[in-house]
Amino acid sequence: MTTSTKDGFALSPATRRVWTRSRGPLLAILLLVISGIVLAALQSGEQYGRLDPRSADRSGSRALAQLLAARGVSTQVVTTSEEAAAATGPGTTLLVTDPDVLTQRQLTGLYTATAHTPGRTVLLAPGTSTLNVFAPHVQVGTPVGNTPLSPACSLPDARRAGNALLGGLRYATPADGADRCYLVGGRPTLLRLPAAGAGRDTVLLGSADLLHNQHLSEDGNASLALQLLGSHKHLVWYLPSVSDPSSAQEDQRGFLDLIPSGWRWALLQLACAAVLAALWRARRLGPLVPEKLPVTVPAAETTEGHARLYEQANARDRASAVLRSATRTRLAPLAGVSPAHAHTPDVLVPAVQAHLTSSPDAGTDLHTLLFGPAPADDRALVHLADQLDELKSSLVSQERHAPREHPDR
Numbered sequence: 018m019t020t021s022t023k024d025g026f027a028l029s030p031a032t033r034r035v036w037t038r039s040r041g042p043l044l045a046i047l048l049l050v051i052s053g054i055v056l057a058a059l060q061s062g063e064q065y066g067r068l069d070p071r072s073a074d075r076s077g078s079r080a081l082a083q084l085l086a087a088r089g090v091s092t093q094v095v096t097t098s099e100e101a102a103a104a105t106g107p108g109t110t111l112l113v114t115d116p117d118v119l120t121q122r123q124l125t126g127l128y129t130a131t132a133h134t135p136g137r138t139v140l141l142a143p144g145t146s147t148l149n150v151f152a153p154h155v156q157v158g159t160p161v162g163n164t165p166l167s168p169a170c171s172l173p174d175a176r177r178a179g180n181a182l183l184g185g186l187r188y189a190t191p192a193d194g195a196d197r198c199y200l201v202g203g204r205p206t207l208l209r210l211p212a213a214g215a216g217r218d219t220v221l222l223g224s225a226d227l228l229h230n231q232h233l234s235e236d237g238n239a240s241l242a243l244q245l246l247g248s249h250k251h252l253v254w255y256l257p258s259v260s261d262p263s264s265a266q267e268d269q270r271g272f273l274d275l276i277p278s279g280w281r282w283a284l285l286q287l288a289c290a291a292v293l294a295a296l297w298r299a300r301r302l303g304p305l306v307p308e309k310l311p312v313t314v315p316a317a318e319t320t321e322g323h324a325r326l327y328e329q330a331n332a333r334d335r336a337s338a339v340l341r342s343a344t345r346t347r348l349a350p351l352a353g354v355s356p357a358h359a360h361t362p363d364v365l366v367p368a369v370q371a372h373l374t375s376s377p378d379a380g381t382d383l384h385t386l387l388f389g390p391a392p393a394d395d396r397a398l399v400h401l402a403d404q405l406d407e408l409k410s411s412l413v414s415q416e417r418h419a420p421r422e423h424p425d426r
Contacts (some may be wrong), residue, residue, distance in 0.1 A: 031194040068141070070094060070113040070254050077229040081242055083255075084233075090247045094254045098123040101255040102130035109251040110137045111217075114225065116147040124150040136217045137248055141225040142186050149221055158187035161201045163226050167237050170198035172209060174248075178200055178241035182232050183207060185224030211236060221247055288342050302416045334391035341387055348387075351412045362388045369408075372415050383408075 066073035070082035070092055083094050095101045098119065105111045111131060116124070127151050131138060140147060144167035148155045161409040169173035175181075175198040197205035204308035206223035222245075246252055327336040342360065349359035352368035359365060366384050373383075386408065392398040 019165055029416055041201050056366075063093070066256070070226060071258060073230065075229065077230050078228050079227055080230045080233050081239070081246070084239060085252060088247055090250055090252055092252045092254050094199065094256065096256050096258055098127050098255075099259075101253060102127055104253045105131045105134060106136045108249050109134075109253055110139065110246055110249045111253045111255060112139045112141070112246060113142050113143075113255045114259065115257050116140050116151075117142075117144045119147070121150070123257075133214075133216050136213075137220065138217050139220045139222065139245060140230075144186070148221075150201060152190070152221070154192055154271050155188050155190045155208065155210070155221070158204050158225070160184075160186050161164065161206075163224050166199040166201065168198050170196050170205070170207075172198050172207075172416070174198040174241065174244035175207065176200070176236075178237035178244060180226045180236045181238050181241045182235060183224055185222075185226075187223055188221055240323050241394065243297075250352060274325075327394075334393070336393045337398060337401055340402055340405055343389055344409060347409055350410055369412065372412055 029258050065074070065077060067076045068078050070078045071094065073079045085092055095104055095105055101111065108256060114129075119127070123245060124147060137375070138151065140151065143151070148157065159186050165180045165181055166183050167180055168178070170176075172383055183199040183206040184201065185206060186202055187206055188208045189204055189211070190208065192210060194211045196207075196209040198207040198209075199205060203363065208221040210219040210221070212218040228242055233239045233242065245385075276396075323339075326335070327333075345359050346356070347366060348354075348369055349356060352365065354365050354368045354373050366387065369387075370383055386401075386404055392401050
């Protein structure tokens with residue numbers, strides 16, 4: 018009678034053990050994968066950075082871009098200096114959100130492409146490196162905290178906006194006709210430099226916080242931002258990035274150039290020290306550590322194993338030496354010889370000969386038997402083992418039958 022399992026197949030015991038051990042880690046990996054997929058799905062929306070007109074975050078500028086669009090101002094977002102230079106034509110406003118990350122080559126190229134084009138350039142918190150290209154006569158003062166400030170100038174855009182959140186860097190210039198607004202300590206945080214001829218005027222803002230979504234509705238921030246950026250119908254919003262291919266320095270040094278010149282000698286010394294330390298530690302093996310054997314091996318098996326190894330290697334000399342040494346060690350106490358002289362022919366042979374009842378001529382054969390050359394073949398080795406065994410038996414028999422002296426009673 019045959020039986021059939023309910024399942025189509027049955028797992029073997031080995032497969033079942035593997036599955037039992039691995040299902041925990043596999044379950045954990047599966048949970049991690051599912052969690053990663055869920056997080057990726059939740060965050061799959063487009064993420065934009067600070068002052069990005071597409072970002073609705075607190076530090077974004079999407080609200081300002083929508084207000085500009087409502088006034089008929091088109092906004093074009095660019096991320097490279099080449100795109101910014103190509104998009105900034107006549108009658109456009111160029112906004113550079115982080116000019117200090119640009120290289121001198123990028124700044125020079127951007128200034129050359131826009132200097133003689135009618136329009137406006139707005140720089141947010143430009144530092145000395147940027148001002149050396151766009152406004153060489155302007156100096157940068159120490160930064161201050163942002164706070165609502167009054168215009169305190171005759172610039173129409175600022176007067177219509179009123180108080181605005183400004184601060185950050187402060188500027189100073191000896192140029193005539195410049196509008197110095199929102200002063201802190203006598204220095205403006207908004208500086209408008211007039212256009213030279215038919216070129217572009219330049220607006221320097223010490224802080225960009227008034228353009229953020231979270232501050233746009235405060236005081237006159239929205240009005241000031243709309244007037245500064247909406248003076249022309251097209252706005253080029255330039256978001257500089259260090260990933261811009263044109264930001265690579267021509268004379269940029271590699272990693273090895275940044276390492277001091279003596280690093281090769283230092284590396285050689287460290288290599289020598291490592292080699293010496295390895296040699297120093299390698300010759301210190303330490304004491305032997307006793308360890309229990311995993312199994313108990315009978316002495317007979319060990320002896321047979323050694324014998325097989327000697328036989329495979331044809332080591333008759335080694336085998337005969339072991340047999341003779343063991344025999345001499347056992348004969349020495351029977352012949353009254355100390356263990357220190359058990360392997361000395363001049364001491365052991367006469368002592369053993371004295372305890373044997375054989376003829377005196379057997380001494381020469383006894384010396385050859387205990388200290389002679391190695392056997393020539395396996396037959397001679399077996400004969401040697403038999404002779405040594407007979408010698409030990411004879412000496413033991415003589416010891417048993419020897420008369421014992423009794424003390425006087």
